[in-house]
Amino acid sequence: MSLTISVESPRQEGVIRLLDMSSAYAESLYPPESNHILDLASLEKPEVIFWVARLEGTIVGCCALMAASDGTAEIKRMFVDPAARGRSVARKLMETLEAAALERRLSAIRLETGIYQPEAIGLYRAFGYAEIPPFGSYQPDPLSLFMEKRFTRQ
Secondary structure, eight states: OOEEEEEOOSOSHHHHHHHHHHHHHHHHHSOGGGOOOOOHHHHTSTTEEEEEEEETTEEEEEEEEEEOTTSEEEEEEEEEOGGGTTSSHHHHHHHHHHHHHHHTTOSEEEEEEETTOHHHHHHHHHTTOEEOOOOTTOOOOTTEEEEEEEOOOO
16 A cells, blocks of 8 residues: 655645535534535645645545644544545544644644534544644634644744
């Protein structure tokens, strides 16, 4: 199995397919006011790093790290094609984005996920993310879980 992860444009057919799948999944679980999905144009902004995971050259996963002005960043649009799950794609995406956060000397990575996504929550907890109150422009939402992992600046 050849898994590669690289910074790429989100504006490509395979990624758009994943983003559409991700959006449909979130929309099946949560009402619109509880979905905080970045659109394609937002993923192309300068403060966003977007990674694409490929298995044998086929796009199977993606995630973004959106820098904030306070020295932190937020994970956005983390998604792995259901057909590729169980092959450590999400783990490798997490390792990649955390390495980028350390390289950029970020103080923390934050995220918002939904309470009906136990696999995602389990992944984040396995990587050391802990629950926090809403951050940034997020408002309290009983369907949202906010998490953070802090890094020691060297």
